[in-house]
Amino acid sequence: MYKRIRNITILCLFICAVTVLNSCINLNLNLNSGKNPGKTVITSTAVGDVSVNDKTSFMRNYLLSEEEKLVYDIVYSGMKNKQTTIKFSSLEGYFASESEMKKILSNAVFSVLRDHPELFMYNSGYTYEYNTEFEADSVALKFDFNTEPEKAILMQQQIDKVVNKLIEEMRGLDDYGKSKYVYTYLAQNTTYSDGENMHNMYGPLVDGVSKCDGYARAYMYVMQKCGIEVGYVCGVGKDELHAWNTVKINGNWYYVDCTWGDPIVEIEDETEKKLNVDYSYLHINTEDLLKTHTLDEIYLKLPKYTATADNYHVKEAFCFEAFDEAVLEKTIKDLIKNADSDNTEFKLEIKYNTYEEMQKAFDWIAGDNMKKVASLINYSSFYYTKWQSDIGALSLKFVFEF
Numbered sequence: 001m002y003k004r005i006r007n008i009t010i011l012c013l014f015i016c017a018v019t020v021l022n023s024c025i026n027l028n029l030n031l032n033s034g035k036n037p038g039k040t041v042i043t044s045t046a047v048g049d050v051s052v053n054d055k056t057s058f059m060r061n062y063l064l065s066e067e068e069k070l071v072y073d074i075v076y077s078g079m080k081n082k083q084t085t086i087k088f089s090s091l092e093g094y095f096a097s098e099s100e101m102k103k104i105l106s107n108a109v110f111s112v113l114r115d116h117p118e119l120f121m122y123n124s125g126y127t128y129e130y131n132t133e134f135e136a137d138s139v140a141l142k143f144d145f146n147t148e149p150e151k152a153i154l155m156q157q158q159i160d161k162v163v164n165k166l167i168e169e170m171r172g173l174d175d176y177g178k179s180k181y182v183y184t185y186l187a188q189n190t191t192y193s194d195g196e197n198m199h200n201m202y203g204p205l206v207d208g209v210s211k212c213d214g215y216a217r218a219y220m221y222v223m224q225k226c227g228i229e230v231g232y233v234c235g236v237g238k239d240e241l242h243a244w245n246t247v248k249i250n251g252n253w254y255y256v257d258c259t260w261g262d263p264i265v266e267i268e269d270e271t272e273k274k275l276n277v278d279y280s281y282l283h284i285n286t287e288d289l290l291k292t293h294t295l296d297e298i299y300l301k302l303p304k305y306t307a308t309a310d311n312y313h314v315k316e317a318f319c320f321e322a323f324d325e326a327v328l329e330k331t332i333k334d335l336i337k338n339a340d341s342d343n344t345e346f347k348l349e350i351k352y353n354t355y356e357e358m359q360k361a362f363d364w365i366a367g368d369n370m371k372k373v374a375s376l377i378n379y380s381s382f383y384y385t386k387w388q389s390d391i392g393a394l395s396l397k398f399v400f401e402f
Contacts, residue, residue: 054229055224055227055228055229055230056115056116056224057072057115058114058115058229058230058231058232058246059072059111059112059114059115059231059232059298060072060073060111060112060115062231062301062302063107063111063298063299063301063302064107064108064111065104065107067104068104068107068108068111069108071088071104071105071108071109072108072111072112074086074088075108075109075112075141076112076116079112079116079119079122079143082121082149083143084142084143084144084145085140085141085142085143086140086141086143087138087139087140087141088138088139088140088141098130101130101139105128105139105141107298109126109141110124114231114232114234115231115232117200117201117217117218117220117221117232118156118221120147120152120155120197120200120201120202120217121145121146121147121148121149121152122143122144122145122146123143123144123145123146125144126141126142126143126144127141127142128140128141128142129142155197155202155206158202158206159201159202159205159206159221162205162206163205163221163222163225166181166182166185166222167222167225167226169181170182170226174250175226175228175249175250176249176250176283176310176315178223178226178228179223179228179247179249179256179282179283180279180282180312182218182219182222182223182258183219183256183258183261183277183279183282184261184277186204186215186218186219186258186261186262187258187261187262187277187278188262188277189204189208190203190204190208190209190210190214190215190218190262191208191209191210192210192211192212192259192262193209193210193211194209194211195207195209195210197209197210197214198210198211198214199211199213199214200213200214200217201214201217201218201220201221202214203218204218205218205221211259212237212242212243212244212259213243215243215258215259216232216233216243216244216245216258216259217232218258219245219256219258220232220245223245223247228247228248228249229247229248230245230246230247230248231245231246231247232245233245233246233255233295233296233299234296234299235293235294235295235296235299236293236294237257237260237292237293237294238292238390242259242293243259244256244257244258244259244260244281244293245257245258246302246305247283249283249310250309250310252305252307252309252310253303253305253307254283254284254285254305254307254310254311255281255283255284255285255286255288255289255293255305256281256282256283256284257281257284257293258281260278260280260281260389261277261278261279261281261282262277262278276397278387278389278393278395279312279313279316279317279349280312280313280351280389280391280393281389281391282311282312283310283311283312284311284391285304285305285306285307285308285311286304286305286306287304287306288391288392289305291355291390291391291392292390292391313349313350313351313393316349317348317349317350317351318331318348318349318350318351319350319351319352320350320351320352320353320357321352321353321357322352322353322357323352323357323358323360323361323364325364328350328361328364328365329369329373331348331350332348332370332373332396333373333376335348335398336373336374336377336398336400337376337377339377339379339398339400340402341402344399344400344401344402345397345398345399345400346397346398347395347396347397347398348395348396348397348398349393349394349395349396350393350394350395350396351391351392351393351394352392352393352394353392354392355390355391355392357392358388358392358393358394359388361394362386362388362394365384365386365396366386370384374398374400377400378402379400379401379402380401380402381400381401382398382399382400382401383398383399384396384397384398384399385397
């Protein structure tokens with residue numbers, strides 16, 4: 001009987017980063033597909049200490065099969081112990097097919113990395129060896145570090161120092177308030193740019209520089225530390241690979257895109273930047289998300305999120321189904337009616353049901369209507385700025401001089 005060894009490298013093109021140490025964990029699995037051809041049935045026979053916190057395991061809880069969950073638990077246990085090799089040994093039977101094995105391994109491994117931003121020391125790729133001999137097969141997963149474990153420990157300490165400070169500042173806030181606080185913090189304190197740690201949570205939380213996956217991992221980690229259920233989501237946003245989050249607030253799920261909370265990335269003045277946080281993507285439902293984002297295939301299993309109660313515009317701003325000139329004019333007048341030398345700046349945020357209705361309001365404002373609206377104020381001069389989002393949100397900022 002000869003021995004077959006297949007060594008295959010898995011390249012991960014989605015936005016993830018992970019790491020591991022030079023040791024090996026051996027785990028026995030029963031992979032028995034004889035009674036049910038085409039279906040792999042996995043049961044664990046020797047795992048060791050595997051414990052999963054439900055609120056830090058979104059992918060595992062909502063998107064994986066039972067077979068994938070078992071592999072997830074084993075991989076997570078190995079990574080927590082900084083393993084670089086994790087070996088699965090089958091005492092009897094085979095995977096139904098190598099393609100099924102590859103899918104199970106891939107979904108499980110990358111779900112671990114997406115659920116646990118603290119595993120940033122691992123590379124997002126892995127190799128596996130698939131051995132078959134004497135009717136017994138085994139799979140060895142092999143990982144590499146992108147950051148040495150000793151350095152990763154120091155980085156984690158710096159991260160936790162920032163996070164603990166944020167948690168202290170959020171004391172007394174409800175879950176909505178905590179989510180908004182972190183969203184705002186990331187928008188105000190992070191520059192969207194290249195950096196050594198732009199793909200992990202160290203980038204936005206310590207370096208202040210990140211790409212979208214860094215924003216998403218930082219938001220996720222802080223929410224996890226607050227005990228709030230949260231997930232990491234991948235897909236496409238405006239024709240580019242993108243990452244964002246899903247979060248459970250007051251019993252309902254919403255999407256959150258912290259990266260797009262800071263759309264005016266060229267603003268350097270800190271005061272000005274704080275006035276321009278875009279809350280259009282704070283707690284949005286599936287309908288609004290899909291206007292600008294496309295979900296990766298695995299996330300299509302998620303139910304449609306329909307709640308709006310904790311959407312930012314519903315809770316703190318204005319929501320209108322359609323453009324109405326009289327309503328918009330009154331809304332602006334009510335906002336600026338108390339303008340005086342002590343109150344010179346005002347910000348108005350409105351969301352319409354569709355982009356087209358928002359564009360009507362935008363065009364109305366772009367005309368000469370604002371001078372008429374501001375005529376009730378005895379000002380020497382005033383100016384306003386306006387910007388819009390692709391999901392129908394409109395922001396106005398007024399500045400008066402007296």
